[in-house]
Amino acid sequence: MTPELVAWSCSPADIGNSPWSRLPKLKICWCSRCLADDFAAGRPAHIRQDWVIAAIGFCHHHRWPLEDRCNACGSSVWAFRTPARGALRMVCTACWRPLERSFPPALEASNAIRHCWEAVIAFEHQIMTALRGKTPDQFCLNFTSAEQVLREVRDISGLLISSDRSDWAPVNAFPCAAMMPGHRLPEFHSTDAPHPLASARIPLRRSLLAATCAIVMDAGSDVALLDPGVAPAIETFLSRVEGAAIDSFIAAPGRWSPSLIQRIAETRRATRRSASIARLKGCISAIDRAFA
Ligand SMILES: [Zn+2]
Ligand SMILES: [Zn+2]
Secondary structure, three states: OOHHHEOEEEOHHHOOOOOOOOOOEEOOOEOHHHHHHHHHHOOOOOOOHHHHEOOOOEEOOOOEEOEOOOOOOOOOOEEEEOOOOOOOEEEEOOOOOEOOOOOHHHHOOOHHHHHHHHHHHHHHHHHHHHHOOOOOOOOOOOOOOHHHHHHHHHHHHHHHHOOOOOOEOHHHHOOOHHHOOOOOOOOOEOOOOOOHHHHOOHHHHHHHHHHHHHHHOHHHOOOOOOOOOOOOHHHHHHHHOOHHHHHHHHHOOOOOOHHHHHHHHHHHHHHHHHHHHHHHHHHHHHHHHHHO
16 A cells, blocks of 8 residues: 555654654545444444555545544544443544534435435545556556556645645636535645645545546546536646646656547647647737728
């Protein structure tokens, strides 16, 4: 498992040489429905392996958004507790409520929202397949190897959160309200921190994964993942992210899949063509005005 795709509270990259520096610590999200299943079955609550993978924003068993905050009080600090009766439970240590309570807006999610969740879950499934060293489904990600899927996820999520020009992260140009039911879309700030998925909170993680999914799977996806009125994801990616940064990844032999590189080249050609036509139309109307 590559450490950049594991969720860390304190990442191995932050560890200094000092013996007093902090130890790397995994960041654990949870699925309230898995915990509710544990409770209903009378078995001890337990952490699933997928809950520490930074390339996962949903429980694939329940098709349900993972959480990293108590739904009652918003605290992120939790602990295992054995109640007087019953099995071990995960509880919030601020309000002592159990974490199997689902977030009400998620329970009320519309079919359109669930459709977006399914699109991202399908993409995450391909990432998980790649993490196991298996070739992704070539129908969804044609001519793409397992290594290329993982590199594209790491590289593109890094490009979507960093910006030389402003505090505004390019991921904000890919609004997808379905990733945060019941919340207003936040403004994400740019950062140069390495491996953003590994340290991101769940709203940013899911937003990065949804945007990367829309960029990478654009041609094969029949889902309008992004909010209405938003341009095709690959066009937004090319207009919002510095071209030189994208080119440096494209120039590395075999780093990104040939299908993604080809779509980038085609989109750039189409954008240049549209710009030329717009310039030409501008010239024609200027001539028309001059001779009117
Ligand atoms: Zn679950
Ligand atoms: Zn709480």
